[in-house]
Amino acid sequence: MTTLLSPRPAILDERISMKYGAGGRAMRALIEGVFLAGAAEAPNGNGFAVGLSAMDDGAAIRVGDRWLVITTDSHVIHPVFFPGGDIGRLSISGTVNDLAMMGATEVLGLTCGVILEEGFALDDLRRIQASLADTCREAGTTVVTGDTKVMGKGELDGIVLNTTGIALTDRVVPDSGLRPGDVLIVTGTIGDHGMAVMAARHGLDLEGELRSDVAPLNGLIRAMLAAGGEDVVAMKDPTRGGLASALHEMASKAGVGILLYESAVPVAPGVRAAAELLGIEPLHVANEGKAVIGVRPGAAQRVLKALRGHPLGRHAEIVGTCLADPPGALVLDTGFGRRLLAEPEGEPLPRIC
Amino acid sequence: MCLGVPGKVIEIDGILATVDFWGVRRQIRLDIVDEPVAPGDYVLNHVGYAIRRIPPEDIGETLELYESLLADSTDEDLMAADVRGELAAGEVRK
Amino acid sequence: MIPQEGGFAQMKFRDPARGKALAAELERLAREIGREPITLMHVCGSHEQAIARFGLRATFPPSVDLIMGPGCPVCVTDLPEVDEAVALAKSGVRVATYGDMLKVPGRVFSLADAQSEGAKVDVVYSVSQAVDLARSTDEEVVFFSTGFETTAVATAAVILSPDRPRNFSVLSAHKYILPAMEIVAEIPGTRIEGFLGAGHAAAITGWGIFEPFAAKYGRPVVVAGFEPLDILAGLVKLLEMVRDGRGGVANMYPRCVTKEGNLRAQEQLWRVFETSGGEWRGIAFVPDGNLRIREEFADVDARRRFDIDVTSLWTTAPSELAKDCICGGILSGLASPHDCPMFGKECLPDRPIGACMVSSEGACRIWHQYGGRPDLRTLTPQPPLPSPPSLPHRERGSEQTTEVRV
Numbered sequence: 066m067t068t069l070l071s072p073r074p075a076i077l078d079e080r081i082s083m084k085y086g087a088g089g090r091a092m093r094a095l096i097e098g099v100f101l102a103g104a105a106e107a108p109n110g111n112g113f114a115v116g117l118s119a120m121d122d123g124a125a126i127r128v129g130d131r132w133l134v135i136t137t138d139s140h141v142i143h144p145v146f147f148p149g150g151d152i153g154r155l156s157i158s159g160t161v162n163d164l165a166m167m168g169a170t171e172v173l174g175l176t177c178g179v180i181l182e183e184g185f186a187l188d189d190l191r192r193i194q195a196s197l198a199d200t201c202r203e204a205g206t207t208v209v210t211g212d213t214k215v216m217g218k219g220e221l222d223g224i225v226l227n228t229t230g231i232a233l234t235d236r237v238v239p240d241s242g243l244r245p246g247d248v249l250i251v252t253g254t255i256g257d258h259g260m261a262v263m264a265a266r267h268g269l270d271l272e273g274e275l276r277s278d279v280a281p282l283n284g285l286i287r288a289m290l291a292a293g294g295e296d297v298v299a300m301k302d303p304t305r306g307g308l309a310s311a312l313h314e315m316a317s318k319a320g321v322g323i324l325l326y327e328s329a330v331p332v333a334p335g336v337r338a339a340a341e342l343l344g345i346e347p348l349h350v351a352n353e354g355k356a357v358i359g360v361r362p363g364a365a366q367r368v369l370k371a372l373r374g375h376p377l378g379r380h381a382e383i384v385g386t387c388l389a390d391p392p393g394a395l396v397l398d399t400g401f402g403r404r405l406l407a408e409p410e411g412e413p414l415p416r417i418c
Numbered sequence: 419m420c421l422g423v424p425g426k427v428i429e430i431d432g433i434l435a436t437v438d439f440w441g442v443r444r445q446i447r448l449d450i451v452d453e454p455v456a457p458g459d460y461v462l463n464h465v466g467y468a469i470r471r472i473p474p475e476d477i478g479e480t481l482e483l484y485e486s487l488l489a490d491s492t493d494e495d496l497m498a499a500d501v502r503g504e505l506a507a508g509e510v511r512k
Numbered sequence: 513m514i515p516q517e518g519g520f521a522q523m524k525f526r527d528p529a530r531g532k533a534l535a536a537e538l539e540r541l542a543r544e545i546g547r548e549p550i551t552l553m554h555v556c557g558s559h560e561q562a563i564a565r566f567g568l569r570a571t572f573p574p575s576v577d578l579i580m581g582p583g584c585p586v587c588v589t590d591l592p593e594v595d596e597a598v599a600l601a602k603s604g605v606r607v608a609t610y611g612d613m614l615k616v617p618g619r620v621f622s623l624a625d626a627q628s629e630g631a632k633v634d635v636v637y638s639v640s641q642a643v644d645l646a647r648s649t650d651e652e653v654v655f656f657s658t659g660f661e662t663t664a665v666a667t668a669a670v671i672l673s674p675d676r677p678r679n680f681s682v683l684s685a686h687k688y689i690l691p692a693m694e695i696v697a698e699i700p701g702t703r704i705e706g707f708l709g710a711g712h713a714a715a716i717t718g719w720g721i722f723e724p725f726a727a728k729y730g731r732p733v734v735v736a737g738f739e740p741l742d743i744l745a746g747l748v749k750l751l752e753m754v755r756d757g758r759g760g761v762a763n764m765y766p767r768c769v770t771k772e773g774n775l776r777a778q779e780q781l782w783r784v785f786e787t788s789g790g791e792w793r794g795i796a797f798v799p800d801g802n803l804r805i806r807e808e809f810a811d812v813d814a815r816r817r818f819d820i821d822v823t824s825l826w827t828t829a830p831s832e833l834a835k836d837c838i839c840g841g842i843l844s845g846l847a848s849p850h851d852c853p854m855f856g857k858e859c860l861p862d863r864p865i866g867a868c869m870v871s872s873e874g875a876c877r878i879w880h881q882y883g884g885r886p887d888l889r890t891l892t893p894q895p896p897l898p899s900p901p902s903l904p905h906r907e908r909g910s911e912q913t914t915e916v917r918v
Contacts, residue, residue, distance in 0.1 A: 083628060417611075418659065449669035464662055466638025
């Protein structure tokens with residue numbers, strides 16, 4: 066048995082800083098230390114299958130002989146329009162994908178709450194609304210109710226969108242179902258969204274193919290589940306914190322080790338080049354149109370084939386396997402040697418050394 | 419200490435060069451580099467400045483240097499040791 | 513299939529097969545030397561980054577202990593220097609800096625903390641972006657500049673440029689590496705037998721600058737690049753020199769480093785900067801270790817342009833903890849993080865005291881995160897690992913041909 070001490074629990078600061086929203090250890094510590102502390106546990110048995118304490122992508126509630134999956138997500142992004150997408154497309158995709166990651170690909174409907182900053186341009190709002198509607202059509206769903214608020218100038222940065230979604234499914238796929246021997250598949254290139262946004266945000270003046278991958282994945286996941294069935298045992302969308310953060314969470318919830326083969330992880334040439342230039346690890350960069358899927362080893366090729374048959378899964382690859390030991394750790398095989406791949410702390414930034 | 423990334427010069431406009439880093443392009447400045455730079459040249463970029471023109475022949479030279487290190491481990495005869503000694507004398511400047 | 517074959521992924525200097533051969537050569541040399549530990553030091557944050565990123569430590573012989581010297585300029589930036597930048601930002605001046613510096617705390621705050629309280633702080637990739645920022649506004653823009661001589665040259669070029677905007681100035685935290693190497697080499701009882709020199713600093717200064725150092729301390733210096741093969745080959749050369757008891761300097765990075773270095777850059781560097789002594793965070797007072805803007809350029813020196821009041825930051829007395837920090841001992845291989853009474857108590861990744869906790873690759877940070885220095889060799893499960901996933905047939909994109917891989 067390899068002796069690796071488990072990471073120490075993070076300590077919460079007196080004031081909230083940006084790292085608590087970056088999707089890594091700090092954010093989980095905040096949820097565990099504030100929101101879960103004192104919250105009543107969801108009624109077990111006749112009610113909730115997956116509640117808040119599971120810290121999964123959403124919750125699942127038994128309704129008749131099916132599961133109702135519900136999830137909510139708030140969206141802030143700067144800039145609001147970025148190469149490959151905008152906040153409207155992001156907010157629909159984010160919620161549809163969180164439902165899909167639970168196995169719920171038939172979306173019944175979405176809610177959309179909008180908070181605007183005084184002075185926000187109406188034309189921009191129209192563009193966002195059009196994009197929102199287009200993305201809904203792509204996902205085969207619609208916004209069924211909404212809410213609008215306006216706040217004073219400087220009280221928020223332009224626009225905040227909150228979307229809640231509900232969907233029904235016969236089988237819930239948790240993010241904790243991995244066991245040793247399982248195979249991990251990513252549905253396409255890694256790091257596209259975060260790199261495109263970072264380049265736009267910091268005025269890096271990079272010319273090249275840097276486009277967000279933001280897209281609703283429920284169609285892809287539906288096709289994949291039809292092929293993989295019960296052998297699909299865990300799913301997660303590697304958003305903030307990137308693939309590294311998603312795999313850390315899956316490994317720690319399931320108590321398995323994950324061995325990731327760096328050379329197998331698909332990275333678009335533009336993203337790889339930008340990552341080299343800025344000194345950023347692509348595995349730490351956010352995605353908004355990708356999933357990482359854990360399957361039983363016998364189903365790997367079947368699932369891969371189904372993914373590649375869908376336009377959003379053309380670049381799917383097998384990227385890793387699960388080990389019994391060391392539990393909870395993410396080990397990266399670089400081709401030269403192995404190393405522990407840490408979870409990112411906060412948003413990645415360009416560096417000079 | 420310093421993240422340096424090589425890239426290929428595509429175009430030059432005065433003190434600015436458009437450099438291709440195998441997938442993304444960025445303008446970098448030529449205030450510091452100490453040799454004339456032309457399109458097609460490789461340069462080493464640090465924080466948006468070219469700090470060195472990389473002569474293509476030097477790339478081969480570096481690789482040969484590494485190969486010679488590896489040759490050390492396989493050839494155990496005395497003659498090879500002599501050659502290695504000469505090589506080392508050339509590389510190591512006291 | 514994404515054309516992984518193109519670009520950086522296929523660079524010759526990242527060929528794992530050649531890497532394995534060089535690693536085997538390291539093993540052979542370590543056996544020949546026959547004692548342990550063989551302590552070597554690199555003095556470059558980017559070497560550590562590359563070693564960590566490519567998992568190279570797992571390929572080193574167990575007897576070789578390659579320690580991280582004071583080569584991360586961000587980590588060694590002293591608390592009062594960060595305080596100056598934070599004080600400027602809090603006083604309403606727009607502060608631009610490199611991404612590495614944003615989260616590094618001073619005695620009370622980091623620039624990120626100031627930013628979350630509303631101060632104007634911009635992350636830039638290049639000093640020239642900070643100049644553009646100044647051109648686009650009437651506000652005062654201060655560039656908080658960190659980095660060793662390689663980075664300082666870019667700052668010097670901006671300061672020398674005739675069309676630099678009037679509202680632009682520089683708060684220099686630039687450092688000069690050679691004096692710090694001397695400090696480390698002079699620590700009594702040090703076991704360091706050889707140094708891996710930083711290739712990109714040497715691209716500016718030339719490898720010749722290490723000759724007096726190597727002669728004075730009788731230890732070899734090998735200048736190496738930053739790709740996996742560059743580092744492994746540099747270590748092979750260094751072990752050869754250690755085995756043979758040779759001093760001197762070897763240049764294993766000839767594609768970027770010459771003996772004289774970049775004379776044009778040196779001319780700009782020394783026209784703008786002069787060395788001065790300064791504290792390096794958690795290490796020591798380093799005579800001639802800081803780069804200060806010369807009097808001639810006082811108008812662009814933020815320290816002369818503004819009355820920076822760092823005491824305004826301190827709601828309570830500044831921490832005296834820094835004096836108990838043992839980073840100097842850790843960086844010279846004489847101590848481990850567990851020897852430090854503050855490790856994991858007062859000194860944490862979120863609020864680091866010394867350089868070794870600031871850097872994401874610093875010894876203290878890694879020990880804190882993983883409960884010790886993880887030995888990745890033991891991570892190889894027995895029986896051997898599952899072989900790399902058998903990848904199904906890949907449709908190849910059009911094979912990219914690139915003439916030269918640098």
